[in-house]
Amino acid sequence: MAKKEHISETPATQFLRKHKVPFTEHPYDYEEHGGTSVSSRELGVDEHHVVKTLVMQDEAAKPLIVLMHGDCKVSTKNLARGIGCKSVEPCKPDVATRHSGYQIGGTSPFGTRKALPVYVEDSILGLETIYINGGRRGYLVGIAPQVLVDLLGAKAVHCALAD
16 A cells, blocks of 8 residues: 555545545556546545546537436437436537536536536436546545535446446
């Protein structure tokens, strides 16, 4: 196990601490375009328990966040149907950064620049612990998935496609 390195605060960790949410910190060596397969390997956890934070937009270009298992893709068709939109698509990286305040690869649903509606794949809520971005590339936090509902008002959706 690597020695515990000091982690500086991020808007996400500030948000979690302010709301007294217990979380564990998991820094790892970030790899460009490595995604959740790298973070799950580095942390030694199942990729299904690593949750990616995706900034998307509806047909009116209104931003939203989708939380998905690391080993799944989002069916934008099922997502749109599930949230009552005509269509949903990923935001371009610069647009996603503008909405969230986070760099791509380091996006957390906590402490975003703007309050965005959050949708979570329903099966994520059944896991005991999830590992989700802590607001920086190469940094995940371990939390109970219920925090997503309690603090972010995340609405459960069913839009996962096996990767």
